[in-house]
Amino acid sequence: MPSVDLASSPLRELNSALHALTDNTNATHWTVSNPRGQHNIAVGLDFPVEIEIDGHVGYYCAGMNKQARVTVRGNAGQGIAENMMSGRVHVTGDASQAAGASGNGGLLVIDGNASARCGISMKGIDIVVKGSVGHLSAFMAQAGKLVVLGDAGEALGDSIYEAQLFVRGTVASLGADCVEKPLKDEHKVELKKLLDDAGVEGVSPDEFKRYGSARKLYHFHIDNVGSY
């Protein structure tokens, strides 16, 4: 089980070692200590490896992740798991802006709160935030699910496409073209599965409201111009 101390070894070495992993490796579980808020830790992985990072990370940790399971025991800076394709990223603390931005797949779990623009431009990723999310979360969200156990800030789901949003607490305001939609049984099944995957216990899907696109901005019309 390789362990890397980022206080003494350069980030470049860690990332290139992780990129070099191949099928016959035994190094499938890594621990990283002293991240000290460095940016771009464990980015561009494409291997089913388990990585535990002990401490706070800077921008874009686990960016563009494929297959890997990355745990951050601490807080994460801007753009955690941005453009993730698959795999799983778990932050035990809070996450800064643009968590899971433009992610295409995989699961991002944030135990604390996420700041503004959580799930911005998301394209298929699932995001579960156990705390609250900031303003403009799920801006232009295209696909995937954003689950918020706490509250959502202003302009949730502004200019949203087909992503689905589930919020348990209050929503400060909905963005352009985002509306509340009925929470049907099929949604509850999906939501239950996501809550289970994220390790959330004692919370029922019935406690959530569902939001999505009114699809009024899908074709330009001058009478909707005030929404843009």
Place this chain on the structure above:
Amino acid sequence: MSAQDRWIHTPPRKSATFDDAAIAEIRRAAATGIYDIRGAGAKRKLPHFDDLLFLGASISRYPLEGYREKCATDVVIGARFAKKPIHLKIPITIAGMSFGALSGPAKEALGRGASAVGTSTTTGDGGMTPEERGHSDLLVYQVLPSRYGMNPDDLRKADAIEVVVGQGAKPGGGGMLLGQKITERVAGMRRLPVGIDQRSACRHPDWTGPDDLEIKIQELREITDWQIPIYVKVGASRPYYDIALAVKSGADAIVLDGMQGGTAATQDVFIENVGLPTMCAIPPAVKALQDLGMHRKVQLIVSGGIRNGADVAKCLALGADAVAIGTAALIALGDNDPALEAEYQKLGTTAGAYDDWHEGRDPAGITTQDPLLAARLDPVVAGRKLANYLSVMTLEAQTIARACGKSHVHNLEPEDLVALTMESAAMARVPLAGTNWIPGSNI
């Protein structure tokens, strides 16, 4: 009409302010309730490279022999940080144009033409297609604000990366692709519902400002193990500062796109009224590089309205390392061909003016996603035409460089140029022809 009447009624006089085009646009807006969206670049007359001339050699400078003495045209891009910089045989590249805006065969033809003469092509909004990767020896992969089709596998397949901050046709604007072109394949690549009007963001989702950009560039380098160059593309608006900030952020190369630059689909009001003409954006960009000691270390690729080898030579003389072409490449493939006049007439336009590229009904099969129209473009034939055109442009630039006594096109310099108008002299920062006067130079 009696003699008397003629004095009472003045002859009809059209307003210079409310000219035919302005009036037609008011009527169109009133009738449709939507702004005019179109492809291509600014159509109004702007100060441009035609306003510059080369001096050529004589007694005080001597020329190189036209056919015997070598005038090199190769360019290396991205040696600042990348382990594998891009080696181009000619200083002309193909600009980023999306699959979606362009058909599959058009993308293939661009790859074939560029590869034949040793230069690069660029992806665009919407991602990389196998056609274009397969047919491009050197392919630059764009990372755009929308992140449509953004995929780390493709990033790793690229020969260089281009972080797009803006485009000359619309600095500060986002992308747009109207429903007609969001076919199943395009929608699938972008993860959008089929047939909707695609809006795309004007800012990147996960960074704003130069400090963030520096970290973003580092992320892309880490993902690609510092192998390939990273370019930053900006529309011409505040080139001195934007280029300085791109250098500070760690770019290996900068693409600077002026307001004549083409677009797939943008509001006409944006195309015609925002940004700087290409010519006047180059000197401040070069000045920024020089002030930072980075001229020729961070390469400057200029685009926006480049049509021939003279334009190329003028860009290089002003300090660019290479140029990029969009519109001209499409014309070389067969866009706006007078042979298709009857079909252009049916679309209410004429060859040479067709710019409704967003509608996807291009009779030349280039700016369309309609499989029947796209099938009209033979990528081998069209690729050959593009290769011819790129070779001609290169020969033209070499002809001028030799006449100025240069053994490499990069040895052209502002001293080789004069300007025909006061505006162009002030903007290009070269003297008005026949004088030593550069307006504004001693302010």
